[in-house]
Amino acid sequence: MNMGEIFGIPVLKLLQIFAVPLTLGALVPLLNWLQEKRELVVENQRAKGQVLLEQRRAQDQALQAYLDQMSQLLANNKALKPDDRVSAIVRARTLSLLETLHSPLLDPAMIRAVVLFLYEAGLISVKDGPIIRLTGANVEGASLTMRGLPSRPTQTDLGTVDASNRSAKEMLCAAPKPAPELDLSGVSLGRTRLNQALMTRVDLSDADLSEAALLDTYLSGSRLVNANLSDAILVNAHLNYADLSGATLFDAILSGENVDRASADLRSAKLNGAKLSGADLRQVNFNWACLPKANFSHLDEDYRAGNRKQTTLLRGANLTNAYLKDANFREVNITGVDLTNADLTGADLTGAWGWSEKQLAACESLKGATMPNGQKYEDWRKDR
Secondary structure: OOOOEOOOOEEEHHHHHHHHOOOOOOOOOOOOHHHHHHHHHHHHHHHHHHHHHHHHHHHHHHHHHHHHHHHHHHHHOOOOOOOOOOHHHHHHHHOOOHHHHHOOOOOOOHHHHHHHHHHHHHOOOOOOOOOOOOOEOOOOOOEEOOOOOOOOOHHHHHOOOOOOOOOHHHHHHHHHOOOEEEEEEOOOOOOOOOOOOOOOOOOOOOOOOOOOEEOOEOOOOOOOOOOOOOOEOOOOOOOOOOOOOOEEEEEEEEHHHHHHHOEEEEOEEEEOOOOOOOOOOOOOOHHHHOOOOOOOOOHHHHHHOOOOOOEOOOOOOOOOOEEEOOOEOOOEOEEEEEEEEEEEEEEEEEOOOOHHHHHHOOOEEEOOOEEOOOOOOHHHHHHO
C-alpha cells in the first residue's frame, strides 16, 4: 500500500471528496503516522538485508570449515574405502553442508565448489566405485557451468566432416559438438536432486545419474556419452545439442504430460545407439536429433534382463528431420509421432502400431526399413 493512500485512495482525494475542514493541528497525527509507516518499511527492508548478509556470511564460513575439515581428513586417511567410518563422516558432513547451502540458496556457485572438491578428491567417481554416494543429496539449483549455451554447428564445423556418400543429416550428425568446459566424467550422482541445475557444456560421460531428479535442468551441449539415466526424471530438461550417444534411459521420464509441464528438449541432440526402452517420451522434441541405432523397443534384451516391463511411450513426439537410420521401433506405439522428413533408412518397425499411411509417407527415407507387417519397405510399397 502506498504511504499516501488509505484503502488505495489518495489522502488528498479523500479530503476533497468529504470536504473535511481539517486544521493544521488535526493533520499532524496523520502526517506522523505516515512518517512512521515509511520508517517501518525502511527498517524492515534493512533488517531483511541484514538477515541475508548474516546467512551468506554463515554459509561462507560453513563452506570454508567443511573444506578445511575434509582436507585434514583426507590428508590423515589416504586409503579411504566405501562404507568405512571416515567415509561415513565425509558423507554425513557433505549432506549436512548441502542442506545448509540451500537455506536459502544464495550462491549456486557454492554447490559447484562442493561437487568439484569431491570429484577432484576422487570421492564421487564411478571408476572403481565411488568412495561416498550422494544418494538423496540436495544439489538443486547448482551452477556447474562456465559459459552460455552452445551454438548450432556452423558450416565451418561441417566442412571438417567427410562428405563422401553422406546425406545432409549424416553430415550434421558427424559434426563435432562444442568441447566441454568442465570434466565430471564418471561422477556418481545417482538419486540426487539436480532440479534447475545449470550444467551446460559439462562432460558427464559414463556418469551415474540413475533415479536423479533433473526437472528443468540445463544440460545443453553437455556430453553424456554412455551415461546411466535410467529412471531419471527429465521433465522440461534442456538437452539440445547434448551428446547422449550410448546413454541408457530405461524407464526415464522425459514427458511433462502428467504434471502439466513441458517435455524435454532434445533438438539437435546426439543419441547414437541410445537405449530408450520403457521411457516416457510423449511430446518430446527430437527435431534434427541424431538417433542412428537408437533403441525405442521394450523388447531390448538388456531392458528385459533387468525385469523391466514398461512399454515405451512415444505419442506426439516430434521426430521431424531426425536421423533414425537402423533405429529399433519394434512393437512401439507411434500414434501421433511427427516423422516429417525423418530418415528411417534400415529402421525396424516390426509390429509397430498406431501408424498411418500419411505419417510414413512424410518420411524422407524408409529405404531398407522393415515395415510393421515384417515386409521390407520396397516390397511393402509394391503391395500398397
